[in-house]
Amino acid sequence: MARIDLDHIRHAYGAKPTRESDYALKEVHHSWNDGGAYALLGPSGCGKTTLLNIISGLLHPSEGRILFNGKDVTNLSTQERNIAQVFQFPVIYDTMTVYDNLAFPLRNRHVPEAEVNRRVNEILDMTGLSDMARRRARGLTADQKQKISLGRGLVRNDVNAILFDEPLTVIDPHMKWVLRSQLKRLHRQFGFTMVYVTHDQTEALTFADKVVVMYDGQIVQIGTPAELFERPSHTFVGYFIGSPGMNFMEARVDGTSATVGSQSIALAYAPAVGGAQKIELGIRPEFVRLQREGLPVRIGKVEDIGRQRIVRAEFEGKPLAVVVPEGMDIPADPRVQFDTSAINIYADSWRVGSEG
Amino acid sequence: MQKTWNNKAWFLVLPVLLLVAFSAVIPLMTVVNYSVQDTFGNNEFFWNGTDWFTEILHSDRFWDALVRNLSFSVIILAIEIPLGIVIALNMPKKGVGVSVCLVLMALPLLIPWNVVGTIWQVFGRVDIGLLGHTLEALGINYNYTQDPFAAWITVIVMDVWHWTSLVVLLCYAGLVSIPDAYYQAAKIDGASRWSVFRYIQLPKMKRVLLIAVLLRFMDSFMIYTEPFVVTGGGPGNSTTFLSIDLVKMAVGQFDLGPAAAMSIIYFLIILLLSWVFYTVMTQSDAEA
Structure with missing residues (x-):
């Protein structure tokens, strides 16, 4: 668990950005407090996923530094940063059983098998997948697969942060509520730093203590759901949050x-x-x-x-x-x-x- | 529900039936016809029963060619499949390199079989061939016209050179269909390079690999042109594969009956082996 500081991060996908519009991320200078639950809210293409991938180390920012607990990790690999990330579409290892899928991140880090067993069973209970632990992961439904993806993100309990990239897109509405409340409960129980990317304002407002609204490659407002509702600091926030x-x-x-x-x-x-x-x-x-x-x-x-x-x-x-x-x-x-x-x-x- | 019979629909199937009949069924039946009869010319045929089949199945010549052919198929599969996978894994995924690699890979596939044979026939010659002459100059005894081992090496290297590209292209198609998120997730999960291959790339390539194995097996089991051009089946009978043997029998010796019987056995072997391959690989797919 860690406090994450983004120090003047800018990112462009092209090799030589010259104009301001070449940047997918204009400039982000922000700190994520240790143990906070943040939602990153914004329309498609505003740079949410880019920012998330920069935090997890899948992308190297064009400019700026990332600090975990004050330590510069900008040049560290994803693995060295010890971050969990859950993607929009389920990623499962087809040929493994559900159990092995969940154990995979632990076994790769040489966690003792007894400990693996304990934690995997915990996650199986939480996601309600216990009765299919020994089944091959292929052939499961989309939401079962996504639960496995979520589970693989949650199974390591020593991570610095868990990043969610619109993880509930493929889950049907009823299940969304269940999973979201389970995530909230886990957050209260273990106090991970969580960053949750979404373009669904209900999801953002119910999940997070603090909502970060992004628009056109920059952060336009950071605040509690109430602040975003009553005092939107940018017309985009006013327009994007609330219905109508x-x-x-x-x-x-x-x-x-x-x-x-x-x-x-x-x-x-x-x-x-x-x-x-x-x-x-x-x-x-x-x-x-x-x-x-x-x-x-x-x-x-x-x-x-x-x-x-x-x-x-x-x-x-x-x-x-x-x-x-x-x-x-x-x-x-x-x-x-x-x-x-x-x-x-x-x-x-x-x-x-x-x-x- | 009342079924409606509409006999006119049969006319729609008729063109295909005729086409298949003339292109496949009738020629096959002609072969079957030859395989159960004997002739001494003058268009006179005598019923011969299954004698030709018994003769073929008891001839050493047939079994030798079959063993040679199976060994050849096993060897080239053992080389081309892993080699194809390794090359596909190392090909660039984006940028200008992609088109360059794809064109380079497609080149050998565009060359006709007999030309491939001729290229290697010349390339390997001890007197004027670049390869043959160089090896000779280095003091390595390489003469594919006299040494069975050298002849085998030549035929195998030639086939690998000609057909590995096909495996590469198929594997590459399988690899580029894997979404980036899989690799990202593997990084997050701390997977090693080997795990990425074993649990992400290999399972995704499985279907195309099945096709690659089937195609390469059937093709290599029917190989004719290249060894015919390079070695003519020699030295001795060392590179006489089934199809070469068959042609020798049918065209060289004009033994139509035994050749027809052998064709049918040959056909059934390919059919059987392909079915076994297919079943084994799809079965393992269903279990997984």
């Missing part, structure tokens, strides 16, 4: 009030927008109230998603999503009110705090 995503409207800011179109909206603070090119007002659909007084909107369509409804409205000619709780009527002459404390102001896509 945050509403963004171009606005003008003057002291503690913002103007969208011809309507003025009061703010809780005076944002320090400086000389930004583009200023946006962001508010989550959950914090917009649809009622008889307030700012006028036109209602487009209403989506019923069960416990609540999503109203797609138009405010000053711009789309605005509003979440309306079940059982509440939608007024004939609809108006909205924004929850002042939930309004965030973005200057050139980044959230700005108050002046001074």
